[in-house]
Amino acid sequence: MDAAGLFRQMARARAFEDATSALWREGRISGEMHLGTGEEAVAAGVVASLRPGDAVALDHRPTPVLTVLGVDLAGMLAEMLGMESGIHRGRAGHMHLMSRTLLASSSGIVGSSAPLGAGFALAGRALRPGSVAVAFFGDGAMNQGMLLETLNLAAAWSLPLLLVCKDNGWSITTRTDAVTGGDPVARARGFGLETVDVDGGDVGAVAEAAADAIDRARNGEGPSFLRARVPRLDGHFLGDALVRAARSPAGDGRQLLGDVTSAALSRTGGGLGDRARSVVRLLDLMRRARREDRDTRHDPLERARSTVGQEVASRLEAEALAEVGRAVAAAGGAH
Amino acid sequence: MARLEFGAAIDAAVAEAMARDPRVIVLGEDVHTLRAPLFARFGPRRVLSAPISEAAFVGAAVGAAMGGLRPIAELMLVDFVGSCLDSLLNQASKVEGFTHGDWKVPLVVRATCGGGYGDGGQHEQALWGLLAGIPGLSVVVPSTPADAHGLMTAALRHDGPVIFLEHKLLSRSWLEFLGAGGRKTVSFDVPPDGVEGEVLAGEEVPLGVAAIRRHGDGLTIVSLAVGVHRAIAAAEILAREGIDCDVLDLRSVRPLDRVAVVASVARTGRLLVVDEDYREFGLSGELAAAVLEAGLSPRFARVCVDGTIPYARHLEDLALPSVARIAEAARELARVSPDLPGHG
Numbered sequence: 059m060d061a062a063g064l065f066r067q068m069a070r071a072r073a074f075e076d077a078t079s080a081l082w083r084e085g086r087i088s089g090e091m092h093l094g095t096g097e098e099a100v101a102a103g104v105v106a107s108l109r110p111g112d113a114v115a116l117d118h119r120p121t122p123v124l125t126v127l128g129v130d131l132a133g134m135l136a137e138m139l140g141m142e143s144g145i146h147r148g149r150a151g152h153m154h155l156m157s158r159t160l161l162a163s164s165s166g167i168v169g170s171s172a173p174l175g176a177g178f179a180l181a182g183r184a185l186r187p188g189s190v191a192v193a194f195f196g197d198g199a200m201n202q203g204m205l206l207e208t209l210n211l212a213a214a215w216s217l218p219l220l221l222v223c224k225d226n227g228w229s230i231t232t233r234t235d236a237v238t239g240g241d242p243v244a245r246a247r248g249f250g251l252e253t254v255d256v257d258g259g260d261v262g263a264v265a266e267a268a269a270d271a272i273d274r275a276r277n278g279e280g281p282s283f284l285r286a287r288v289p290r291l292d293g294h295f296l297g298d299a300l301v302r303a304a305r306s307p308a309g310d311g312r313q314l315l316g317d318v319t320s321a322a323l324s325r326t327g328g329g330l331g332d333r334a335r336s337v338v339r340l341l342d343l344m345r346r347a348r349r350e351d352r353d354t355r356h357d358p359l360e361r362a363r364s365t366v367g368q369e370v371a372s373r374l375e376a377e378a379l380a381e382v383g384r385a386v387a388a389a390g391g392a393h
Numbered sequence: 394m395a396r397l398e399f400g401a402a403i404d405a406a407v408a409e410a411m412a413r414d415p416r417v418i419v420l421g422e423d424v425h426t427l428r429a430p431l432f433a434r435f436g437p438r439r440v441l442s443a444p445i446s447e448a449a450f451v452g453a454a455v456g457a458a459m460g461g462l463r464p465i466a467e468l469m470l471v472d473f474v475g476s477c478l479d480s481l482l483n484q485a486s487k488v489e490g491f492t493h494g495d496w497k498v499p500l501v502v503r504a505t506c507g508g509g510y511g512d513g514g515q516h517e518q519a520l521w522g523l524l525a526g527i528p529g530l531s532v533v534v535p536s537t538p539a540d541a542h543g544l545m546t547a548a549l550r551h552d553g554p555v556i557f558l559e560h561k562l563l564s565r566s567w568l569e570f571l572g573a574g575g576r577k578t579v580s581f582d583v584p585p586d587g588v589e590g591e592v593l594a595g596e597e598v599p600l601g602v603a604a605i606r607r608h609g610d611g612l613t614i615v616s617l618a619v620g621v622h623r624a625i626a627a628a629e630i631l632a633r634e635g636i637d638c639d640v641l642d643l644r645s646v647r648p649l650d651r652v653a654v655v656a657s658v659a660r661t662g663r664l665l666v667v668d669e670d671y672r673e674f675g676l677s678g679e680l681a682a683a684v685l686e687a688g689l690s691p692r693f694a695r696v697c698v699d700g701t702i703p704y705a706r707h708l709e710d711l712a713l714p715s716v717a718r719i720a721e722a723a724r725e726l727a728r729v730s731p732d733l734p735g736h737g
Contacts, residue, residue, distance in 0.1 A: 298574070
């Protein structure tokens with residue numbers, strides 16, 4: 059796909075996430091809301107190589123990929139609004155969006171997209187020769203047993219599967235490197251998978267790497283692991299307590315910081331060094347959370363703008379906004 | 394005596410145990426954020442942030458407990474137990490039986506449960522029946538801050554594995570974390586007496602002892618967690634209609650206080666179970682068996698969850714046990730004379 063086509067899909071995905079965010083803030087979407095803002099280049103770049111008959115297993119941030127795949131936007135929005143006109147009649151919500159016709163399925167259980175993707179690949183090999191499956195997940199999921207077992211299974215059975223790790227550096231409100239030994243790419247290589255490591259904010263690089271890996275899988279040359287580094291622009295979920303505390307230490311963060319301070323000064327507890335290490339680590343987390351919050355320098359959409367030029371970018375963004383605006387109205391989300 | 398929120402009451406019990414006993418540690422996903430005060434007070438060697446590896450860190454907590462520590466493993470949401478079921482089903486629960494009581498596993502698994510804030514079918518389950526179905530585990534589900542404090546205190550003194558479930562509608566910090574996220578545009582049907590209350594520091598609530606929340610001779614309602622508050626609200630409506638209810642709060646699913654249930658049902662001749670867990674093959678059926686085994690044959694009904702909990706708030710309200718559903722089921726039971734001597 060050409061640069062304009064990729065940018066168009068990214069703009070659509072972003073417009074959809076922004077509309078979702080507004081509805082969530084209005085209180086019209088309930089529960090947790092994990093946006094995929096920052097992952098648009100990965101969604102557009104990978105889906106560009108998919109064909110009918112391919113299958114996609116998704117995590118708790120499924121909407122950018124589903125938007126690019128062509129799922130009805132009004133139906134997805136209506137689903138998140140809990141309406142009978144939603145694609146699952148309000149039963150599923152954003153973490154459980156699925157499309158049987160597009161062979162796409164998401165899940166809110168971290169790591170579960172990997173074995174699901176392996177199963178899709180198995181069915182595809184048997185029933186739709188030349189088809190592939192893609193599993194999307196985050197770096198946090200790289201420490202989940204079922205995912206690590208799937209790396210082995212995919213290699214052992216030489217499945218037509220692309221495993222896409224959207225590496226944003228976070229596992230909920232934990233820095234992934236603080237709880238991870240080794241490197242995800244080296245780990246996948248250790249299981250015998252082909253690996254590729256790309257800048258997930260560079261849509262051209264993602265598209266090229268994904269195309270190679272998907273071609274190999276189609277030709278029966280086995281599974282690949284693609285790590286794409288992405289920013290996390292809206293926290294773990296909307297209203298992420300750590301992000302809010304970091305952004306407004308005197309407001310939303312006041313209770314947390316007050317509780318931490320008085321606890322650190324308790325008469326009993328750990329040694330002074332232990333307490334200091336904890337406090338320093340918490341402050342560091344807040345600093346990192348603040349830095350990533352809607353960081354325009356690392357925003358893939360901003361970066362992709364230069365690949366198509368300002369004029370084309372503005373036109374495509376306006377079209378995407380109009381399309382999503384119509385979907386919001388059709389879903390009954392407009393005021 | 395202090396007035397505490399539900400979650401703070403649990404944390405106070407944990408802090409007390411950690412200050413008293415260096416073997417008590419906390420481990421789990423995000424605990425530096427979720428338990429930031431404990432993290433700051435006791436340091437990163439006793440409050441350990443884990444990767445998203447439930448099978449590893451709950452499994453490790455079992456080993457740590459067998460090795461001499463008294464760990465609290467935090468599972469965030471009980472729905473995630475699927476990823477680490479082996480450590481509970483085949484490891485923690487079995488050691489005492491295999492060693493004929495010689496080796497015990499002093500482990501607490503702390504997890505949130507329950508719905509009512511629109512998070513969908515993978516994040517709002519109760520699952521206490523599933524877990525209580527495993528011999529060797531204790532499963533506790535408090536409904537008030539005092540019980541939350543007292544049951545956590547007891548769980549931390551207990552020498553076997555205890556699953557401690559914290560209902561999200563009772564725990565303001567969890568409801569804020571998962572449901573509101575700083576929004577003022579959403580509201581939840583939160584039972585006030587469950588969210589905040591008087592707590593006596595250090596006072597233990599023994600495992601396996603139910604509490605009578607309301608007295609009445611016409612009907613026994615047995616419930617736990619949020620269901621207790623819904624049952625009390627229903628009982629107040631029913632009292633005005635001439636139906637007086639006993640409301641029994643189980644507090645523990647395993648061990649189950651059969652004696653308290655049987656004593657109440659022997660008096661009322663009618664048993665209504667209000668259970669946020671799945672209807673079939675769970676707690677409500679077990680309670681029916683308990684009264685039958687005691688030789689009673691009461692009128693029986695249950696208000697439970699029938700299938701996958703729907704995401705949409707209005708559908709979720711219909712799926713979870715509500716005051717209206719409880720009152721309706723109670724009226725239906727009260728209409729029929731119980732088949733017991735001395736009643737009817």
